[in-house]
Amino acid sequence: MTQVHPELTRWRTGSAELAYTDSGGDGDALLLIHGGGLADWFTPLADGPTLRRHRVIRLVRAGYTGAPPPDGLTVGDHSEHTAALLRRLGATPAHVVAHSSGSTVALQLAIDHPGLVRTLTLCEPPLVDALTAPGDHELLHAEFGPVIGSVMAAIARGDLPAAFDTFMTLVCGPGYRRVMTDTLGAELVEDAVSRCRYFFTDESRAVSAWDVDPAALAHLRPPVLLVQGGASPPPVHRLIAHLAGLIPGSTIATIADANHLLPLTDPTELGRVIDDFCRSSPTRGPAVVPAAPGRP
Structure with a gap:
């Protein structure tokens, strides 16, 4: 029987610790890859009813489990961790859904391991040079630069709450904390704040350094859905x-x-929106990818 609230399982691949929940069941696998600063961006979606026909796997990436992550993780490293987990769980090919900085991991996964990805949904990808419209680069550097400088100054003096608040206000608006608290609970949000150093000192640097070849995007095998908020700022829509x-x-x-x-x-x-897209999208590429030995 499919679990309603599956337990979080920790798993190591090499020197990196990941965690995940797995609803089980015999539906198509659907993997959720969270964005930056908060491991629980997708918890309400994973726990809700709209994806119940799927086997929903919610990934907690390295750097978010509480275990020290390896130094210098790149977007490619996170992508390889994700591929290893999907193979271990025998959950391939999966519908892959990602939010914000997790979109870079999902894109890299689809490029490097197309046979593991049935469809690809990217929710509000990050405003980084590799993805934004070229005409917005200068504008975003001018607008984001001083704020990011304030974030890093807060990190340098050990003020994680100020760093978290400054960044989340920039990307989510001044009401972000109420939304997070009302949805996830104050304790979980406080825990995210206490663990946010990795996002600002390592993950943000890796995402900013990541690049993608337009030719690789032009030849993506899985069907792709791009999701935006209607109230998001114009650079997101562009x-x-x-x-x-x-x-x-x-x-x-x-x-x-x-x-x-x-x-x-x-x-x-x-x-x-995700379920409708998954239902309507034809599968391209290999229908089945064998699980790696040692599947639990």
């Missing part, structure tokens, strides 16, 4: 349009009145 132009056949979905917080504010609508 990023989505830019990516859609680079990925032939990709689909855009807009969730009205939502912004970067959409996995928390609109999990039911997001789940409906």
Whole structure:
């Protein structure tokens, strides 16, 4: 029987610790890859009813489990961790859904391991040079630069709450803390704040350094859905349009009145959009990828 609230399982691949929940069941596997600063971006979606026909696996990436992550993890490293977990669980090919910085991991996974990915859904990808519309680079550097400088100054003096608040206010708006607390609970949000150093000192640097070949995007095998919030700022909408132009056949979905917080504010609508996309998308590429030895 499928679990309603599956337990978090810890697992190591090499020197990196990951964690995951797995709803079980015999539906198509659907993997959720969270964004930056908060491991529980997708917890409401994973626990909700809209994806119940799927085997839902919610990944907690290295750096978010409480165990010290290896030094210098790249987006490619996170992608390889994800591939290893999917193989271990015998959950391939999977519908892969990612939010914010997790979108870089999901894209790299689809590029490097196309046979593991049935469909690819990217929710509000990050505003980094590798993905944003070229005309927005200078604008975003000018607007984000001073704020990121304030974030890093807070990190340097050990003020994690100030760093978290400054960054989340920038990308999610001034009401972010109420949304997170109302949705996830104050204790979980405080825990995320206490663990956010990795995101600011390591993950953000890795995501900023990541690059992607437009030719690789043009030849992506899995069907791609790009999700944006209707209330997100114009550079986000231009990023989505830019990516859609680079990925032939990709689909855009807009969730009205939502912004970067959409996995928390609109999990039911997001789940409906994802489920409809998964149902309607033909499978391209290998239908089955064998599980690695040692599947639990």
